[in-house]
Amino acid sequence: MEGFLILAISFAAYAQDNWIPFGAEGIPQKAELQVVRCDAQGIHIDVRVPGMLSRKLGTKGGEFTRLILTDYGYTTEIGKPQLPVIREFVEIPLC
Numbered sequence: 001m002e003g004f005l006i007l008a009i010s011f012a013a014y015a016q017d018n019w020i021p022f023g024a025e026g027i028p029q030k031a032e033l034q035v036v037r038c039d040a041q042g043i044h045i046d047v048r049v050p051g052m053l054s055r056k057l058g059t060k061g062g063e064f065t066r067l068i069l070t071d072y073g074y075t076t077e078i079g080k081p082q083l084p085v086i087r088e089f090v091e092i093p094l095c
Helices: 002-015
Strands: 018-021 030-038 043-047 051-059 062-069
Touching: none
Parallel strands: none
Antiparallel strands: 018 051, 030 043, 051 062
């Protein structure tokens, strides 16, 4: 019974998400990172964010909207807005 309850809550939370497209893409897509160039002169990384999800949250302080980039995190500074961020480790070769 516990497994069913957790599954039902997960579906209810997902149903509240709304896709905000930044272009023509009408269906949710993940952000993509791609190394375009890497040589002795530097590194060029292309980041493509086709959109993000939004979710309404009710708190003691009022109603807020959380912006979500699937598989990525958020800023964590207390008292500041919780905004999505893309954090990736990049290995820099020694030349």
